[in-house]
Amino acid sequence: MQGRVLIVAGSDSGGGAGIQADIKAVTALGAFAMTAVTALTAQNTEGVEGVFPVPPAFIREQMGVVIADLGVDSVKTGMLHDAAVIEAVAEEITLRLPGIPVVVDPVMVAKGGHRLLEESAVEALIRLLIPLASVITPNVPEAEALVGAAILDVADMRRVAEELLGRGARAVLLKGGHLPGERVTDLLATAEGIEAFESPRLETRHTHGTGCTLASAIAAGLAQGMSLRESVIRARHYVLLAMASAPGYGRGHGPLDHAV
Ligand code: PLP
Secondary structure, eight states, X not given: OOOEEEEEEEEETTSSSHHHHHHHHHHHTTOEEEEEEEEEEEEETTEEEEEEEOOHHHHHHHHHHHHHHTOOSEEEEOOOBSHHHHHXXXXXXXXXXXXOOEEEOOXXXXXXXXXXXXXXXXXXXXXXXXXXXXXXXXXXXXXXXXXXXXXOSHXXXXXXXHHHHHTTOSEEEEEOTTSXXXXXXXXXXXXXXXXXXXXXXXXXXXXXXXXXXXXXXXXXXXXXXXXXXXXXXXXHHHHHHXXXXXXXXXXXXXXXXXXX
């Protein structure tokens, strides 16, 4: 096992998304997962029933003890709940993890519609966390919220990816799965340009935790010394396989199969 990933995210009691998906993905790809839990959710495949936030000081404590002892090769952030959590996490990364790759999944709203980041915290995400990111991984609704513009097609995705680069992220993986069409296009934008990755659309309702899984899989690759491009290619492949073999548990959006 090689590569230590510090996951800063929320717990999903249903095991499909959040910290649980993150740990499964990082482990399946051969890296070592450590966690700073930002909130507990009472959640199943049908939706989020309740959220119990962790105080920012205790999130810092979880990060601090792990960094001081085990060491960290990459960071992945997911659900951050509110602006105070974003401030705490951004400060810990800045002070204690300079130069370590950071994957920021700008989680905002769960598929069932429950908010996982307060609306007032989007500004803090843009101002404090995006400039620290090696890569941010928004889906279409998240990218729209970050730039305040509608995305209707891949041409719009290109414009928005470039705009997000301008906000200080070193790279943007803009995921096109929410747009209609038989194929799904994700764009990886860096200072070198924009590369498009395409895959067939899988007709399945078992998509719970795909975003968490993809971001953690990228963080695992970066922790293992892979380039961002290699990490993205392996992570997309992993998520596709995990969706294709989803076990079908639950009445709603079911979990993926991480043991692929
Ligand atoms: N719950 C938690 C704790 C999460 O971090 C996330 C992911 O981003 C979700 C739920 C959302 O999962 P999905 O939108 O895939 O249902």
